Amino acid sequence: xxxxxxxxxxxxxxxxxxxxxxxxxxxxxxxxxxxxxxxxxxxxxxxxxxxxxxxxxxxxxxxxxxxxxxxxxxxxxxxxxxxxxxxxxxxxxxxxxxxxxxxxxxxxxxxxxxxxxxxxxxxxxxxxxxxxxxxxxxxxxxxxxxxxxxxxxxxxxxxxxxxxxxxxxxxxxxxxxxxxxxxxxxxxxxxxxxxxxxxxxxxxxxxxxxxxxxxxxxxxxxxxxxxxxxxxxxxxxxxxxxxxxxxxxxxxxxxxxxxxxxxxxxxxxxxxxxxxxxxxxxxxxxxxxxxxxxxxxxxxxxxxxxxx
Amino acid sequence: xxxxxxxxxxxxxxxxxxxxxxxxxxxxxxxxxxxxxxxxxxxxxxxxxxxxxxxxxxxxxxxxxxxxxxxxxxxxxxxxxxxxxxxxxxxxxxxxxxxxxxxxxxxxxxxxxxxxxxxxxxxxxxxxxxxxxxxxxxxxxxxxxxxxxxxxxxxxxxxxxxxxxxxxxxxxxxxxxxxxxxxxxxxxxxxxxxxxxxxxxxxxxxxxxxxxxxxxxxxxxxxxxxxxx
Numbered sequence: 001x002x003x004x005x006x007x008x009x010x011x012x013x014x015x016x017x018x019x020x021x022x023x024x025x026x027x028x029x030x031x032x033x034x035x036x037x038x039x040x041x042x043x044x045x046x047x048x049x050x051x052x053x054x055x056x057x058x059x060x061x062x063x064x065x066x067x068x069x070x071x072x073x074x075x076x077x078x079x080x081x082x083x084x085x086x087x088x089x090x091x092x093x094x095x096x097x098x099x100x101x102x103x104x105x106x107x108x109x110x111x112x113x114x115x116x117x118x119x120x121x122x123x124x125x126x127x128x129x130x131x132x133x134x135x136x137x138x139x140x141x142x143x144x145x146x147x148x149x150x151x152x153x154x155x156x157x158x159x160x161x162x163x164x165x166x167x168x169x170x171x172x173x174x175x176x177x178x179x180x181x182x183x184x185x186x187x188x189x190x191x192x193x194x195x196x197x198x199x200x201x202x203x204x205x206x207x208x209x210x211x212x213x214x215x216x217x218x219x220x221x222x223x224x225x226x227x228x229x230x231x232x233x234x235x236x237x238x239x240x241x242x243x244x245x246x247x248x249x250x251x252x253x254x255x256x257x258x259x260x261x262x263x264x265x266x267x268x269x270x271x272x273x274x275x276x277x278x279x280x281x282x283x284x285x286x287x288x289x290x291x292x293x294x295x296x297x298x299x300x301x302x303x304x305x306x307x308x
Numbered sequence: 309x310x311x312x313x314x315x316x317x318x319x320x321x322x323x324x325x326x327x328x329x330x331x332x333x334x335x336x337x338x339x340x341x342x343x344x345x346x347x348x349x350x351x352x353x354x355x356x357x358x359x360x361x362x363x364x365x366x367x368x369x370x371x372x373x374x375x376x377x378x379x380x381x382x383x384x385x386x387x388x389x390x391x392x393x394x395x396x397x398x399x400x401x402x403x404x405x406x407x408x409x410x411x412x413x414x415x416x417x418x419x420x421x422x423x424x425x426x427x428x429x430x431x432x433x434x435x436x437x438x439x440x441x442x443x444x445x446x447x448x449x450x451x452x453x454x455x456x457x458x459x460x461x462x463x464x465x466x467x468x469x470x471x472x473x474x475x476x477x478x479x480x481x482x483x484x485x486x487x488x489x490x491x492x493x494x495x496x497x498x499x500x501x502x503x504x505x506x507x508x509x510x511x512x513x514x515x516x517x518x519x520x521x522x523x524x525x526x527x528x529x530x531x532x533x534x535x536x537x
Binding site: 004005212213215216217218219220221222223224226227 | 358380381384385386387388389392398400411412414415416417420459460463
């Protein structure tokens with residue numbers, strides 16, 4: 001295939017059908033931007049779940065040394081620091097509990113080490129092991145079903161100061177993002193259908209315009225592939241430009257949503273941020289699928305509706 | 309070179325067959341006129357040879373290949389062996405003379421180098437030296453037909469099919485086109501020309517196959533147009 005000859009034909013074809021090509025580029029860009037948005041939302045959900053699943057463990061906090069009376073700290077349920085006997089009894093009970101799948105003991109030193117991973121240096125320097133409670137990190141077999149039962153059973157045991165579970169806020173946020181993803185997917189599908197129909201129409205118009213040229217190509221023995229290639233390439237070029245624009249759109253969209261509207265929760269790490277890499281992956285997947293879809297649509301249109 | 313064996317062609321909408329059991333045998337290097345009134349089936353014969361249509365019955369052979377039974381992907385190959393010229397020239401109006409002829413080579417993947425070499429040669433053969441950069445709109449009808457013949461012949465086909473090539477031209481210009489076709493025929497290319505032009509047929513004294521309502525009613529060597537009328 002003489003690349004130069006084909007490419008010149010493609011350039012001429014795009015120029016001749018400029019307004020239609022622009023329409024195609026724009027609709028592909030919008031469709032692919034929504035595809036990208038859906039991918040990014042999924043990515044965000046995965047990030048959330050990753051953070052969230054760490055919190056799906058139930059922490060069973062053991063009694064710390066109770067604050068001295070009059071120190072201004074409210075007295076908890078604990079009368080004294082947990083004893084080794086209490087700890088061992090709890091451990092034995094947890095290990096045999098049918099609701100529990102795994103148990104890990106986190107001493108005050110372990111808790112401090114973990115705390116230091118996330119705390120700012122000043123806070124970490126001022127914190128000692130004694131400030132943090134020891135705990136059992138318990139993984140339940142079915143946290144949704146058994147959480148309440150589990151808490152009721154252990155909350156009152158000797159040596160236990162309290163329990164904690166993932167916050168409901170996270171779940172709500174997750175639902176919101178899931179809704180956004182669903183919305184993006186639906187819009188993407190609708191606009192993609194519009195783009196596919198636009199591609200089919202554009203090709204039929206372009207083929208009618210160039211009937212003369214293609215019939216001569218056929219007469220002098222051009223292969224079918226050769227007559228179809230310019231149309232396919234034009235469509236693919238338009239889809240690729242649309243894909244690049246979509247990539248820009250989702251980069252801007254991500255910047256506005258995560259680094260502008262939700263700037264503070266994101267910088268706190270409450271809402272996980274998305275990297276440039278995530279944007280490139282989402283945009284790239286959109287671009288590639290857009291190009292493939294455009295190519296297939298063009299091919300099918302040429303074979304089914306346009307007899308070149 | 310070309311053989312039609314009991315070929316019939318019925319178009320889906322047509323009441324009577326466009327061709328009705330037609331048998332024609334054309335040897336390599338022959339020059340054959342295909343004559344007959346409009347609707348007699350001349351164009352159908354040419355379309356069958358190019359495999360733009362499939363025969364309803366019978367066999368069509370070109371260069372000892374059965375055109376009707378040929379796989380679709382072999383068709384481009386067949387067409388590279390057949391050059392085509394039409395009454396309405398069918399040039400690309402936005403390409404100049406050189407580009408129009410080069411187009412036929414570009415779409416069959418000839419190298420730019422061989423295109424630059426062969427196109428001027430064939431333009432010289434058809435008498436268009438010096439007009440390579442002209443646009444079709446700037447040329448006379450006769451010159452446009454020469455460009456079309458150059459495009460049909462540039463790939464040195466085995467067969468040249470001409471469908472009323474002089475239909476739009478005045479007698480003097482037509483004469484020029486005919487001597488060009490004759491020259492091409494002398495290079496060994498088989499020429500099949502469908503025409504209404506009795507002056508040309510009478511002057512050339514070549515083989516004449518006359519069709520009427522889809523049947524061969526005359527096949528005569530060194531024939532004339534109007535015999536027996």
